[in-house]
Amino acid sequence: MRTGLLPVARLSTSYTAKYGPPVALVMPVFSRIFPQKLKFRFFEPPFLPSYQVKGVLINQVGIRKFSVRSERTRSGSGHEVRVAKSLIEDEAELSDWVSGLSSNSLRKTQVYSDSDVDGNNGGDNGGYRNRERGEKRRRKDSESDNGAFDFPSGRGGSRGLEKPFSRGRGRYGGRLEENRRDYNGGGLFAGRGGTRNSSESSRRKENIGGELEGKNERRGGLTSRGKGWGSVERFPGRQLGMGNDERREKSRGARGSGMGYRKDGGGGVGMKREGKRVPQRALVVTDDEEEKGEEGYRSFKELIDSDDVDDEDEDESDEEDNTVDDVFEKEKVLSQPPSLPGRSDSYLSESRFDQCSISPLSMKGLKDVGYEKMTVVQEATLPVILKGKDVLAKAKTGTGKTVAFLLPAIEVVVKSQPVARDQKQTPILVLVMCPTRELASQAAAEANTLLKYHPSIGVQVVIGGTRLTLEQKRMQANPCQILVATPGRLKDHIENTAGFATRLMGVKVLVLDEADHLLDMGFRRDIEKIIAAVPKQRQTLLFSATVPQEVRQICHIALKRDHEFINTVQEGSEETHAQVRQMHLVAPLDKHFSLLYTLLKEHIADDVNYKILVFCTTAMVTRLVAELLSELNLNVREIHSRKPQSYRTRVSDEFRKSKGLILVTSDVSARGVDYPDVTLVVQIGLPADRQQYIHRLGRTGRKGKEGQGILLLAPWEEFFLSTIKDLPLTKAPEPLVDPETRKKVERALSQGEMKNKESAYQAWLGYYNSNKNVGRDKYRLVELANEFSRTMGLDNPPAIPKLVLGKMGLKNIPGLRSR
Numbered sequence: 108m109r110t111g112l113l114p115v116a117r118l119s120t121s122y123t124a125k126y127g128p129p130v131a132l133v134m135p136v137f138s139r140i141f142p143q144k145l146k147f148r149f150f151e152p153p154f155l156p157s158y159q160v161k162g163v164l165i166n167q168v169g170i171r172k173f174s175v176r177s178e179r180t181r182s183g184s185g186h187e188v189r190v191a192k193s194l195i196e197d198e199a200e201l202s203d204w205v206s207g208l209s210s211n212s213l214r215k216t217q218v219y220s221d222s223d224v225d226g227n228n229g230g231d232n233g234g235y236r237n238r239e240r241g242e243k244r245r246r247k248d249s250e251s252d253n254g255a256f257d258f259p260s261g262r263g264g265s266r267g268l269e270k271p272f273s274r275g276r277g278r279y280g281g282r283l284e285e286n287r288r289d290y291n292g293g294g295l296f297a298g299r300g301g302t303r304n305s306s307e308s309s310r311r312k313e314n315i316g317g318e319l320e321g322k323n324e325r326r327g328g329l330t331s332r333g334k335g336w337g338s339v340e341r342f343p344g345r346q347l348g349m350g351n352d353e354r355r356e357k358s359r360g361a362r363g364s365g366m367g368y369r370k371d372g373g374g375g376v377g378m379k380r381e382g383k384r385v386p387q388r389a390l391v392v393t394d395d396e397e398e399k400g401e402e403g404y405r406s407f408k409e410l411i412d413s414d415d416v417d418d419e420d421e422d423e424s425d426e427e428d429n430t431v432d433d434v435f436e437k438e439k440v441l442s443q444p445p446s447l448p449g450r451s452d453s454y455l456s457e458s459r460f461d462q463c464s465i466s467p468l469s470m471k472g473l474k475d476v477g478y479e480k481m482t483v484v485q486e487a488t489l490p491v492i493l494k495g496k497d498v499l500a501k502a503k504t505g506t507g508k509t510v511a512f513l514l515p516a517i518e519v520v521v522k523s524q525p526v527a528r529d530q531k532q533t534p535i536l537v538l539v540m541c542p543t544r545e546l547a548s549q550a551a552a553e554a555n556t557l558l559k560y561h562p563s564i565g566v567q568v569v570i571g572g573t574r575l576t577l578e579q580k581r582m583q584a585n586p587c588q589i590l591v592a593t594p595g596r597l598k599d600h601i602e603n604t605a606g607f608a609t610r611l612m613g614v615k616v617l618v619l620d621e622a623d624h625l626l627d628m629g630f631r632r633d634i635e636k637i638i639a640a641v642p643k644q645r646q647t648l649l650f651s652a653t654v655p656q657e658v659r660q661i662c663h664i665a666l667k668r669d670h671e672f673i674n675t676v677q678e679g680s681e682e683t684h685a686q687v688r689q690m691h692l693v694a695p696l697d698k699h700f701s702l703l704y705t706l707l708k709e710h711i712a713d714d715v716n717y718k719i720l721v722f723c724t725t726a727m728v729t730r731l732v733a734e735l736l737s738e739l740n741l742n743v744r745e746i747h748s749r750k751p752q753s754y755r756t757r758v759s760d761e762f763r764k765s766k767g768l769i770l771v772t773s774d775v776s777a778r779g780v781d782y783p784d785v786t787l788v789v790q791i792g793l794p795a796d797r798q799q800y801i802h803r804l805g806r807t808g809r810k811g812k813e814g815q816g817i818l819l820l821a822p823w824e825e826f827f828l829s830t831i832k833d834l835p836l837t838k839a840p841e842p843l844v845d846p847e848t849r850k851k852v853e854r855a856l857s858q859g860e861m862k863n864k865e866s867a868y869q870a871w872l873g874y875y876n877s878n879k880n881v882g883r884d885k886y887r888l889v890e891l892a893n894e895f896s897r898t899m900g901l902d903n904p905p906a907i908p909k910l911v912l913g914k915m916g917l918k919n920i921p922g923l924r925s926r
């Protein structure tokens with residue numbers, strides 16, 4: 108029996124009584140409070156998603172879409188006026204920038220046509236690079252979590268050291284809760300093993316970090332509380348045997364970070380595919396020397412100078428957002444599908460790719476990688492995107508968003524007229540923007556996989572951490588119609604690569620992966636400029652697992668007015684996966700290292716196939732923790748922005764393929780990275796915000812698999828829990844740490860390098876200083892920092908450069924030592 112349900116269209120009397128008038132009646136309220144016109148429309152989905160209940164297949168259609176129109180002339184609330192003003196300013200800046208492009212390009216033509224400039228190590232970029240260094244620093248930080256002092260990246264937002272972190276319901280704000288019972292309890296993870304497949308794919312994204320980049324954070328708590336407008340249920344289907352291992356291996360086999368992919372020959376390094384060596388489209392271009400230069404100690408001033416943010420605007424907008432949320436809340440009318448925890452196929456829909464109008468060669472590629480059924484987000488978005496609509500899509504982590512935007516984008520290229528073979532004339536038809544290098548490389552690898560039978564379509568990646576000139580040469584040598592890029596590097600190419608701006612004028616599809624992050628303050632200006640450099644007549648696709656209200660408000664800078672918002676996160680359900688067990692553990696700071704060690708040991712003992720990610724607040728703290736765990740003889744790797752890109756790529760590849768390994772990481776791994784079969788995600792210390800918590804946690808439980816997450820906080824960090832209180836976290840029993848273990852950890856700490864401890868201390872101070880809750884009371888902040896210093900085994904806190912202290916607003920605060 109198949110039953111089609113159209114919950115949206117069938118507003119019952121009881122619904123009306125409970126939630127108020129239906130959409131049409133709510134709309135006037137809506138448009139008054141929301142700075143964009145919102146238009147709902149019900150539509151008939153091309154497929155009826157279905158799930159089974161006791162053998163009965165039930166179809167459900169629950170996708171509601173609405174359009175958002177930007178309203179240029181707004182008046183009324185102060186907020187609306189402010190938004191309008193900011194747009195005008197941005198547009199003025201944009202047009203200045205665009206008009207400067209042609210002359211820049213001309214200038215570059217002369218510079219870059221000469222291959223000799225390669226050796227200049229960045230100097231070849233001429234004055235521009237130097238002039239723009241500050242800005243690029245900021246950007247790079249966002250992309251790569253760089254910095255000597257790790258500041259919270261927030262989700263990219265940067266600038267503004269004092270920017271609050273989580274604005275949330277600081278129910279516990281600042282409360283110091285001391286003296287939890289010592290190491291009682293036990294066995295946090297006992298018995299939760301579960302088998303995990305070794306297959307899976309890849310792809311990634313990152314986050315951002317920004318050590319010392321004070322980013323404006325994400326104001327997490329106020330937004331997206333799991334209320335979608337429209338939703339698509341999850342419809343468990345049969346498990347697909349995908350044989351992904353091999354595919355992953357090949358698609359990620361390119362160790363390279365700086366990859367460019369080329370279908371039609373070219374490329375020096377081969378990629379393994381289906382057991383055979385196939386011509387690789389990617390030419391790996393990494394430049395350790397350049398990386399080393401970049402990873403060098405950056406002055407605090409340089410970082411701060413490049414991080415000026417307009418924070419004020421953001422505070423106000425949240426209030427309005429909440430109001431809007433309340434209204435929308437009344438619109439959700441989906442019935443709950445049965446929850447089937449542990450079902451590894453629950454992310455798949457019952458619809459198959461061949462039900463869409465996909466080209467035969469793309470279908471062949473899909474078949475090769477074992478994709479037959481669409482995931483829920485693919486099912487919901489593909490038909491709409493194939494029709495040419497702009498789409499803002501929200502879907503949980505690890506549910507196939509990359510293919511959801513790549514596949515229809517490839518179809519656009521397939522349908523486009525063949526272009527001249529001359530590379531310089533080859534227009535870029537699809538531009539995919541990713542916030543991090545890893546993510547860009549992962550997306551390109553996925554595209555490469557899908558393009559297996561489209562030899563005339565090329566993909567390239569342009570990312571930071573590689574020489575611009577090498578990328579230029581590669582692009583010259585290998586035509587590509589699909590370009591995957593990080594914002595900073597793309598902007599470099601627009602301004603410094605001859606003919607590049609012209610090629611961008613061919614863009615038909617623009618994708619912002621991790622859209623909320625890219626539209627956040629840390630990236631927004633670059634993104635606006637990039638948007639100005641591609642044609643207005645284009646299709647734009649925004650994807651993310653989190654779409655906070657502020658993103659909805661500003662998404663019109665990228666999307667057409669009649670775009671569709673497709674939210675596959677079921678109304679009323681969490682934004683995280685039910686099959687991922689989430690816990691929090693609040694314990695005094697001086698116990699954290701011992702607790703971490705004990706937790707890891709327990710998990711390792713429990714699951715021989717363990718694969719653990721440990722997220723730390725900053726790059727330097729990441730280094731410290733990795734050093735400690737390594738000293739304790741755990742099998743550990745580290746990854747953060749202070750490592751060269753080539754190293755990051757190597758470690759990332761290793762972790763992807765491994766089992767029995769712990770990866771200690773900063774937020775460079777927080778978003779999008781598709782490591783298969785991660786068994787546990789540990790987050791130590793405050794996540795930058797709610798979104799970051801969700802994305803980090805999303806590294807486990809991908810593709811319907813089980814996973815575990817634990818958030819380890821100090822008592823004074825407990826306020827963060829209020830920003831995620833709608834998520835199903837439970838209090839973890841504090842594991843028993845015996846005195847021997849404690850001593851062992853202390854001994855290992857004492858072996859740690861002093862300079863690492865100094866850097867970690869400084870980074871720690873910078874990170875928490877930029878948190879509104881913790882950094883507000885500077886005296887208390889310093890007390891806590893010194894507590895952290897003691898946990899590293901230091902009797903005296905390390906001295907900090909006066910300049911840095913000044914920039915942090917910490918001059919003359921008792922307890923600090925300066926130099």
Ligand SMILES: Nc1ncnc2c1ncn2[C@@H]1O[C@H](COP(=O)(O)OP(=O)(O)OP(=O)(O)O)[C@@H](O)[C@H]1O
Pocket residue numbers: 307308309310311312347349477478479480481482485502503504505506507508509510651652778779780781805809810
């Ligand atoms: N139709 C499909 N069938 C089976 N596997 C798929 C399908 N589509 C994508 N996948 C795989 O699912 C995994 C997760 O996909 P992807 O990384 O795109 O998730 P995501 O939603 O973008 O996650 P995140 O929000 O963390 O970025 C990948 O290994 C991908 O290859």
